[in-house]
Amino acid sequence: MLKVGLPRALLYYQYYPYWSVFFETLGTKVVPSPVTNEDILMSGVQNAVDDCCLPVKCYFGHVLSLQDQVDVLFVPRVVCDRIGGLQCPKILGLPDMVQGLWEPTLGIQAPTVDVRRGHAGWEQGLRAVGRRLGISGATMHRAQSNAEFAQSFYQRALEGGLVTHEAYQATRRAVGLPAMVCRNKQGRFAAAELKIGVLGHPYLIYDPYLSQDLLARLNSFGVTPITAEMVPGALVSAGNARLVKPLFWSLGQRILGAAAHFLDGHVDGVIHLTSFGCGPDSLVGEMIARWARRGKRVPFMSLSFDEHSGEAGLVTRLEAFVDMLKRRAVR
Amino acid sequence: MKVTFPRMGYLDIPLRSILQDLGLTVVTPPPCTARTVALGTRHSPEFACYPFKLNIGNYLEAFAQGADTILMAGGSGPCRFGYYAQVQREILTDLGYQFEMLVLEPPRGQIDVLLRQLAKLTGHPDLRTVWRAFRLGWEKINALDALERKAMATRAYEMQRGAVTRLLAKAVKEVDAAASVLETRLARRRGEEAMAAMAKKRRQALRIGIVGEIYTVLEPFANMRVAERLGEMGVEVERALFLGDWIRTNLFLDALGLRRERPEVRAARPFVNHFVGGEGRESVGNTVLYSKRGFDGVLQLGPLTCMPEIVAEGILPRVSRELGIPCMTLMFDEHAGEAGILTRLEAFVELMERRRRAKGERSEGGKMLSGN
Numbered sequence A: 001m002l003k004v005g006l007p008r009a010l011l012y013y014q015y016y017p018y019w020s021v022f023f024e025t026l027g028t029k030v031v032p033s034p035v036t037n038e039d040i041l042m043s044g045v046q047n048a049v050d051d052c053c054l055p056v057k058c059y060f061g062h063v064l065s066l067q068d069q070v071d072v073l074f075v076p077r078v079v080c081d082r083i084g085g086l087q088c089p090k091i092l093g094l095p096d097m098v099q100g101l102w103e104p105t106l107g108i109q110a111p112t113v114d115v116r117r118g119h120a121g122w123e124q125g126l127r128a129v130g131r132r133l134g135i136s137g138a139t140m141h142r143a144q145s146n147a148e149f150a151q152s153f154y155q156r157a158l159e160g161g162l163v164t165h166e167a168y169q170a171t172r173r174a175v176g177l178p179a180m181v182c183r184n185k186q187g188r189f190a191a192a193e194l195k196i197g198v199l200g201h202p203y204l205i206y207d208p209y210l211s212q213d214l215l216a217r218l219n220s221f222g223v224t225p226i227t228a229e230m231v232p233g234a235l236v237s238a239g240n241a242r243l244v245k246p247l248f249w250s251l252g253q254r255i256l257g258a259a260a261h262f263l264d265g266h267v268d269g270v271i272h273l274t275s276f277g278c279g280p281d282s283l284v285g286e287m288i289a290r291w292a293r294r295g296k297r298v299p300f301m302s303l304s305f306d307e308h309s310g311e312a313g314l315v316t317r318l319e320a321f322v323d324m325l326k327r328r329a330v331r
Numbered sequence B: 001m002k003v004t005f006p007r008m009g010y011l012d013i014p015l016r017s018i019l020q021d022l023g024l025t026v027v028t029p030p031p032c033t034a035r036t037v038a039l040g041t042r043h044s045p046e047f048a049c050y051p052f053k054l055n056i057g058n059y060l061e062a063f064a065q066g067a068d069t070i071l072m073a074g075g076s077g078p079c080r081f082g083y084y085a086q087v088q089r090e091i092l093t094d095l096g097y098q099f100e101m102l103v104l105e106p107p108r109g110q111i112d113v114l115l116r117q118l119a120k121l122t123g124h125p126d127l128r129t130v131w132r133a134f135r136l137g138w139e140k141i142n143a144l145d146a147l148e149r150k151a152m153a154t155r156a157y158e159m160q161r162g163a164v165t166r167l168l169a170k171a172v173k174e175v176d177a178a179a180s181v182l183e184t185r186l187a188r189r190r191g192e193e194a195m196a197a198m199a200k201k202r203r204q205a206l207r208i209g210i211v212g213e214i215y216t217v218l219e220p221f222a223n224m225r226v227a228e229r230l231g232e233m234g235v236e237v238e239r240a241l242f243l244g245d246w247i248r249t250n251l252f253l254d255a256l257g258l259r260r261e262r263p264e265v266r267a268a269r270p271f272v273n274h275f276v277g278g279e280g281r282e283s284v285g286n287t288v289l290y291s292k293r294g295f296d297g298v299l300q301l302g303p304l305t306c307m308p309e310i311v312a313e314g315i316l317p318r319v320s321r322e323l324g325i326p327c328m329t330l331m332f333d334e335h336a337g338e339a340g341i342l343t344r345l346e347a348f349v350e351l352m353e354r355r356r357r358a359k360g361e362r363s364e365g366g367k368m369l370s371g372n
């Protein structure tokens, strides 16, 4: 069976249901790279340019970890996945950057996804890939609609409070696929008294290795983490409507919109996770920090992650933040 | 109303000329210094790209001189520049300044929008004045580009160190003072001729192409005057980006819907097949073009954490390997040390020299063989 490799990094965390259901319906075997671990990150760090951000370095490691295990690598070039929302330049250039790491027998499949000006969206992008793999039109059609259903189910599951892995398992059950074995620990979190809004790119906050299990850790401190993905779309849009000029990054839009909602007092504290070397985070984070400072209602903390961040420092800062929130709650 | 704007290379000269001719009072921010950096860094996000920080420094120094209106460009992504003005406005507002920020958003094919934005700014519906102001500004841009081009091409051959830089500064001053298209042309001609007439060393210097992010390439303060330094090390420099080219492709051709495929975009295709924001794809394409023209090396410039240039930086080693052209990347921010940059430049020049000698020996060897 044809094996399609999906690097478990970057947009994987948003689009995995879509991609995997599509390729599985085509009758290919989907092979995601393992959950990020030290070896993966280190090989990424060694093979990407130094100036790169943490998540792209991590992506390189995932591409390398699939070496010789798959026939096709799927590295879509996601330019604009919905009207008004662009991806960051590094995600636009991703297929070009990974060229030369290693070449699977059937190559790197890098469809361009751009929904503006009649360009190809996911549908056309994936269809082109299917065609190159010699799949019939009818099968592709079925794969397409399964994938779309899975993706919308997944989005709703996330908004319903599930964390990526669990939302994904629920999605598989819904489309009638067997559950997947996965060592990703993050599941639904036990409800606790304190609620903390956790902002950041999904590929950082849902990657337990990169984010050093931040979500689960918060939960163990007696906190329910609420991510931007759990905020309903309408509230996210309302938050964005406060901007003088709409933001053009789709990931940033969700983060800013959720931030506005959180800072209105819907949570007890807000944490923004940023990746070292990230371009968009520098501006988006600045906006959030200023809103928080002006609003003075909800305590805010920003945490920057890189390949050297130590666990001890993170735990200390988290504990101090949570303790402070607990004291505030008692008052 | 006193208008100011961020500096970028010689941009202040044509922009001041245009705005003044439109009847506005202009406060030009003083040239960037360590103080500009300090001010900008203190009030900017730590990981913002360097141009953002220098912009903030420019604004604050201009405010101190009475400016109350900022003219800034916008953008529609995917790079940070398109959102600079929005975040900068928040920062300056939180600092307690009363000001207005006028953001010229790229009109994306709508030239009427651009004109309306300008009318709002100037209250000047007189089309003839507008046309004249722009005509002169455009002429100045072309003159400054030509002078800089000439200076970079001749500096390597100057007998007396600093001679070309002095001639350039003089000519730039004349362009700045020129009150008409004709005067501008004369100033340009005089400057070019003076540089051409200068006493010259006779030798074929190394040739290097400079590519990279527009601000860092155009603003000598942001790149620690690398073009000048390379010239003084005896290297002929060509730059892939000039103000005029950039405006032509990004503002006019786009606005008129005439964006055609530029040669650097075509040249980049085997390596980057898509726009990646900023000048990322152009950096790769121009490297290919320089290599085809037989240059000895390519220098890529950008601010630290610059997304499009990081994409290019990741691809350039492959270009370098496949086409056999040495490439070096220099990324700048407020912490960049002059000594470190100089050392790297010297090492790169040495590398190019060694390669050229090796090539020369090889071809001489070839001649001897065919001669006997």
Ligand code: SF4
Pocket: A053, A054, A055, A056, A088, A089, A090, A091, A201, A275, A277, A278, A279, A280, A281, B307
């Ligand atoms: S958005 Fe930030 S973290 Fe993500 S790829 Fe771009 S620079 Fe890296």
Ligand code: SF4
Pocket: A279, B049, B050, B051, B079, B080, B081, B082, B213, B277, B278, B279, B303, B305, B306, B307, B308, B309
């Ligand atoms: S091109 Fe580079 S310097 Fe310009 S906004 Fe983008 S990241 Fe910043």
